[in-house]
Amino acid sequence: xxxxxxxxxxxxxxxxxxxxxxxxxxxxxxxxxxxxxxxxxxxxxxxxxxxxxxxxxxxxxxxxxxxxxxxxxxxxxxxxxxxxxxxxxxxxxxxxxxxxxxxxxxxxxxxxxxxxxxxxxxxxxxxxxxxxxxxxxxxxxxxxxxxxxxxxxxxxxxxxxxxxxxxxxxxxxxxxxxxxxxxxxxxxxxxxxxxxxxxxxxxxxxxxxxxxxxxxxxxxxxxxxxxxxxxxxxxxxxxxxxxxxxxxxxxxxxxxxxxxxxxxxxxxxxxxxxxxxxxxxxxxxxxxxxxxxxxxxxxxxxxxxxxxxxxxxxxxxx
Amino acid sequence: xxxxxxxxxxxxxxxxxxxxxxxxxxxxxxxxxxxxxxxxxxxxxxxxxxxxxxxxxxxxxxxxxxxxxxxxxxxxxxxxxxxxxxxxxxxxxxxxxxxxxxxxxxxxxxxxxxxxxxxxxxxxxxxxxxxxxxxxxxxxxxxxxxxxxxxxxxxxxxxxxxxxxxxxxxxxxxxxxxxxxxxxxxxxxxxxxx
Numbered sequence: 470x471x472x473x474x475x476x477x478x479x480x481x482x483x484x485x486x487x488x489x490x491x492x493x494x495x496x497x498x499x500x501x502x503x504x505x506x507x508x509x510x511x512x513x514x515x516x517x518x519x520x521x522x523x524x525x526x527x528x529x530x531x532x533x534x535x536x537x538x539x540x541x542x543x544x545x546x547x548x549x550x551x552x553x554x555x556x557x558x559x560x561x562x563x564x565x566x567x568x569x570x571x572x573x574x575x576x577x578x579x580x581x582x583x584x585x586x587x588x589x590x591x592x593x594x595x596x597x598x599x600x601x602x603x604x605x606x607x608x609x610x611x612x613x614x615x616x617x618x619x620x621x622x623x624x625x626x627x628x629x630x631x632x633x634x635x636x637x638x639x640x641x642x643x644x645x646x647x648x649x650x651x652x653x654x655x656x657x658x659x660x661x662x663x664x665x666x667x668x669x670x671x672x673x674x675x676x677x678x679x680x681x682x683x684x685x686x687x688x689x690x691x692x693x694x695x696x697x698x699x700x701x702x703x704x705x706x707x708x709x710x711x712x713x714x715x716x717x718x719x720x721x722x723x724x725x726x727x728x729x730x731x732x733x734x735x736x737x738x739x740x741x742x743x744x745x746x747x748x749x750x751x752x753x754x755x756x757x758x759x760x761x762x763x764x765x766x767x768x769x770x771x772x773x774x775x776x777x778x779x780x781x782x783x784x785x786x787x
Numbered sequence: 788x789x790x791x792x793x794x795x796x797x798x799x800x801x802x803x804x805x806x807x808x809x810x811x812x813x814x815x816x817x818x819x820x821x822x823x824x825x826x827x828x829x830x831x832x833x834x835x836x837x838x839x840x841x842x843x844x845x846x847x848x849x850x851x852x853x854x855x856x857x858x859x860x861x862x863x864x865x866x867x868x869x870x871x872x873x874x875x876x877x878x879x880x881x882x883x884x885x886x887x888x889x890x891x892x893x894x895x896x897x898x899x900x901x902x903x904x905x906x907x908x909x910x911x912x913x914x915x916x917x918x919x920x921x922x923x924x925x926x927x928x929x930x931x932x933x934x935x936x937x938x939x940x941x942x943x944x945x946x947x948x949x950x951x952x953x954x955x956x957x958x959x960x961x962x963x964x965x966x967x968x969x970x971x972x973x974x975x976x977x978x979x980x981x
Contacts, residue, residue, distance in 0.1 A: 524942065524974045617981045618883050667851075709853075709943075751942040787942060787974060 519567035519577045521785070523613065527568045528785040534561040536777030539762070542769035544733040550764070554590035559583070559775070561601070573611070579604040583634070585646040597647025601634040602655075614663045614670070626659035626676065638685045653683040653692065670713075672701040678721075693722030693735060709748040715758075716741055720770075739768040744779075756781040815926040821910060823879070824887045825902035826894030831877070833904075833911065837926050841873030842960055844953070846938065847912055848878040848903060849920035850893060852976035857943040858921055859897065861951075866900050869957055876901040881912030882979045909980035921975030923953050925960065934966050937973035 519528050538557035540550040551557070560583070567577040581601035588594040606628035614622030634650020641647055659676035676699075680692040696719065703713035720737035723730045744758035762774040821833045837843045846862060848855055866876045878901060880890050887905045894903040906912060915924050915935065925934035933956070940950040956966035 523977060524972060613977050615979050616977045618979055619981075751944050751946075787940070 519565040519579070519783070520608070521567050521569055521575045524787055525569065525785045526787060527566070528783055529566045530564070530781060530783035532561075532563040532565070532779055532781040534563070534777060534779045535559070536561075536760075536775040539764050539774040539776055541773050542738075542771060544771050546737075546767050546770040548764045548766050548769065548774065554588070556586075556588045557773070558586045559777075560585070574607065574609045577604075577606045577608075579606070581634075581649075583649040587644040587646045589644065592643050595642045595644055595646045597640070597642050597645075597649075599635050599647055599649040602630045602650040603633045604628060604630045606657075608661075615665050621662045621664040624661040626657070626661055626674070628655075628657040628678075630655040630657070632683075636683075636685065651680065651692070652685065654681040655679070656681070659697075668705045670701075670703040670705070672699070672703070674699040674701075688727055690724060690726045692724050695719055695721035711746045713744045713746070714742070715744065734771060736771040737769060738772040739763055752785045752787060754783050754785070756783075815915065815924075815930045815932050821914075823904040823906050823911070824890075825877075825904050826891045826899065827902045828891075829902070831902065831904055834930070836875065836877075837930055838928055840875040841928060842869075842875070842933070842957060843926045844874060844876045844957070845879050845911065845915070845924045845926070846876065847917045847920050847922045847924075847973075847975075847978060848880045849882055849976050849978060850880070850884075850889065852920040854943045854975040855920045857941065857945060858938050858975075859899075861938055861941075861945065863900060865954060865957070868954075869961075872961055874957060874961075878903040879906050879911055879917075880904065881906040881909040881917065883909070883981075884979070885909075909978075912978060912980050918978055918980075919973040919975040920978055922973035922978075925953070925956055927960070933960050934969050936969065936971040937975075940971070940974070942974040 519530055521528060536559045538551055538559075540548055542548050562582045563579055564582075565577060565579040567575050569575045580603055582598070583601045584596065584598040586594060586596045606626065608627075609625045611623045611625070612620050616622070630651065632650050632652050632654060634652075635648055636650050636652025637645055637648045638652070639648070655678050657676050657678040659674055661672065661674040663670060663672040665671075674697075676695075676697040678695040678697070680695070682689055682691045684690075697717060698719075699715065699717045701713055701715040703711055705711045717740040718738070720735070722735050723732060724734040725731060740760055740762050742758050742760035744756060746754060746756040748754045756779075758779045759776075760778070761776040762769060762772070764774045815834070815837060823831050823833060825831045844865070862876060862878075865874075870876075878894075878899065880903060885905050885907055890903045890905045904911075911917075915932065917924065921938050923934070923936065923938050924932060927933050934953070936952060938953045940952065950971075952966075952968050952971045956968070959966045
């Protein structure tokens with residue numbers, strides 16, 4: 470049993486964290502601009518949580534995340550809850566910063582630090598931690614939301630994730646708790662659309678991530694291309710409070726090893742989140758969210774289902 | 788290849804849309820036909836009003852913009868402090884959704900001491916390249932734009948230590964000097980003028 474959990478956890482770890490990077494676009498990036506009043510903060514967003522709102526020249530932020538495993542989806546997309554005596558807790562602290570380098574363009578850097586506590590009846594508990602995969606991303610807003618009546622806000626997203634974390638094969642602990650990275654360079658590109666309707670904001674984003682070939686233990690391997698779709702709906706309350714519901718669906722094709730596709734390694738995952746944001750001052754905002762990967766048969770495949778929460782604090786510079 | 792080319796052309800078009808209005812005008816548009824309805828029930832011949840005041844301050848307005856709401860006290864103070872010195876303050880609603888009746892109702896509801904002009908078609912905003920609500924344009928009696936930028940350094944909350952760009956510019960111009968800052972970024976909402 471312990472081996473099963475170990476293998477499963479390690480194999481999906483990178484995918485879950487990569488998905489999380491995409492998920493943050495909706496869950497935490499939507500809120501700043503809603504909380505400030507849509508029109509006031511139209512424009513901007515990025516692949517990291519550090520999306521700059523209109524007029525912001527830069528920002529620094531931190532995000533805390535805690536998640537616990539509900540169970541896992543197998544290759545047939547069947548869900549199984551965590552076996553008795555088995556558990557996994559994941560924690561993450563992200564530092565991020567963004568800089569506007571042109572009127573409509575911004576660059577963001579995300580530095581994650583990850584910890585994981587896993588336990589099985591046979592191995593007992595273990596705790597691993599380390600630097601995760603750094604992500605550098607850029608966003609160019611062709612149009613800002615509300616700028617044109619006939620057009621939504623349209624933005625291009627580009628990102629690269631560097632394998633600065635410890636990949637699965639380099640983990641020292643039995644359950645792979647100290648694996649903190651995908652082990653491969655990931656290039657991503659996407660398109661984000663957003664539109665305001667009075668106090669409502671709708672954001673639809675799509676991302677494609679190509680994972681480059683990697684060599685480990687003398688064998689070349691490559692994860693399948695990942696596609697992520699995000700739909701977020703936010704509402705701005707009086708008093709600069711905002712709430713949002715975010716759905717993120719990601720799927721990727723089969724991995725390949727030594728040039729051959731490995732059947733039944735494709736993954737998919739659905740994540741739903743509810744988030745609340747508050748603007749404390751013109752330059753300080755705070756966000757919190759709860760998320761869950763619904764443990765329903767068919768919605769996930771070769772992936773872990775988790776539930777958790779995030780807390781984000783951002784200081785921006787006008 | 789055709790699809791890639793079409794996509795690139797589309798992106799170039801979008802990019803051009805985004806860059807089309809990042810300029811500032813030096814001269815106020817001499818458009819004799821630019822007559823806008825005001826919330827005070829009058830028709831305002833904009834250029835004639837510019838010539839009749841020592842300085843005219845046009846502040847672009849958006850009904851949906853919290854930054855405009857936040858700056859109302861500052862604008863009232865400026866109106867109160869400078870009206871007697873020949874400065875006219877005018878709000879301008881240049882958004883596509885601008886509606887004379889709604890502007891009149893809003894101005895009445897909020898007790899504006901200055902007229903709110905309805906600018907259907909965004910002729911005035913486009914002429915002075917105003918892109919954001921709270922963008923303030925100061926014009927002298929000769930029609931020369933002397934200042935084009937934000938009201939102050941605040942966004943949608945007022946702080947006592949904010950840099951009062953517009954106020955300083957008015958003081959300088961009334962004293963016969965050039966303002967120290969002539970084009971600070973207006974920290975308001977994107978105006979929907981297209």
